[in-house]
Amino acid sequence: METAISRRELLGGGLATVVAISPFGRLALAEEPRKRDYIQIGNLQLEVINPSDTQTPNEYVDPSNTGTPLIKVPRNLIDENITENFNLGEFARVHDPKKLRGTGMEVHSHKGGIYYAFIRLDPKLPGELQTLRDALGHPIEINCHYRPITYNRRTKKSSPKSRHISGQAADIASHGFQAVLYRLADKQFANGGVGRYETFTHVDTRGDNKRWNG
Ligand SMILES: [Zn+2]
Numbered sequence: 449m450e451t452a453i454s455r456r457e458l459l460g461g462g463l464a465t466v467v468a469i470s471p472f473g474r475l476a477l478a479e480e481p482r483k484r485d486y487i488q489i490g491n492l493q494l495e496v497i498n499p500s501d502t503q504t505p506n507e508y509v510d511p512s513n514t515g516t517p518l519i520k521v522p523r524n525l526i527d528e529n530i531t532e533n534f535n536l537g538e539f540a541r542v543h544d545p546k547k548l549r550g551t552g553m554e555v556h557s558h559k560g561g562i563y564y565a566f567i568r569l570d571p572k573l574p575g576e577l578q579t580l581r582d583a584l585g586h587p588i589e590i591n592c593h594y595r596p597i598t599y600n601r602r603t604k605k606s607s608p609k610s611r612h613i614s615g616q617a618a619d620i621a622s623h624g625f626q627a628v629l630y631r632l633a634d635k636q637f638a639n640g641g642v643g644r645y646e647t648f649t650h651v652d653t654r655g656d657n658k659r660w661n662g
Contacts, residue, residue, distance in 0.1 A: 487517055489571045490530040490578075495520040497566055504553050507596035508566065511608060512654075516568045516615040523556045526563055531578035539574070539593045539618075540564045547602040567594040568615025570653050577618060580636050580651075584622060584629060591619040591648050605662070611641060617652035619645075634659070 485496040496517045499505040508518050526537040542548060542555060542562040554565035573593075581588045595603065595612040603610075611617035622629045630649045633642050638657060643650035645662040 487519065487571060489519070489569060490534075490574045492525060492528060492530050492536060494525075494536075494569075495522075502554065502566055504551060504596075507551060507553055507598060508568065509597060510568060510614045512611070512614045514570075514614045514616060514654075516570045518566055518568050518615075520566055521556070521564055523558060523563075526556065526558050530574045533581050533587070534574055534577060534590070537561070537563055538590045539569055540567050541590075541593075542599075543592055544599075547599045548596075551596070551598045553596060564594060564596070568613070569594065570614075570616045572653050573616065573618065576636060576651070576653065577620065580620075580629075580632055583632050583636070584625060586622050586625050588629070589621045589623075591621055593618045611652035611654055616654060617641070617650060619648045619650050621648040 486493050487496050488494075497520050499508040499518055502508065502518075510516060521536060521540040526540065527535055530536050530539070537558070540563040542564060545555075545562045548555070548562075556563045556565055577588065577590070592612065594615055595606070595610060597613060600606050600610050600613050601608070606612070612619075620629065620633075626647075626649070630642070630644050633649050633651050637651045637653070639653075639655055641650065641652040641654050641658040641660075643660045643662050650662065
């Protein structure tokens with residue numbers, strides 16, 4: 449996994465680069481210009497990626513076709529604040545790396561954590577979570593945001609159309625403030641999903657009101 453990452457980073461820059469080993473064993477570089485698209489999410493300008501430009505396009509399929517962009521998570525932005533109290537890494541963290549075994553997915557290893565090199569992320573979600581955090585007045589932990597297809601399938605009780613696959617969901621917790629967090633989330637995500645679980649609250653930006661107890 450580490451090799452795949454370094455190659456991608458080495459070949460970054462203004463061009464899409466194709467590397468091929470010629471029959472003579474020499475490294476040949478063929479470059480063709482590629483237009484890059486960026487999207488502003490909170491404080492950060494992030495590159496929008498076509499799944500077919502990754503090594504595992506099938507992992508990034510959005511079963512709900514929400515149109516949520518797949519974005520690149522550059523290693524040097526992992527610790528950068530996307531909003532006042534949340535950094536990009538909190539949305540890109542792989543909480544259980546075992547669930548990615550055998551997928552060949554591109555990830556970053558950073559300060560003892562594993563992070564997706566690409567995630568779907570609804571541009572509205574970080575701002576919604578910041579508003580919620582401001583209302584709560586206490587730190588909110590993101591237990592889980594993005595889940596690619598295989599990771600989701602290996603997650604117990606997850607729906608095959610989970611909004612985590614679409615980049616619209618976060619499982620959040622605030623130690624000692626779970627009840628008030630749920631109550632505020634219920635108000636804040638009036639046009640979204642809110643699930644009440646014993647140790648966390650699920651919130652998502654699906655666009656219509658859904659409530660459940662997990
Ligand atoms: Zn969830």
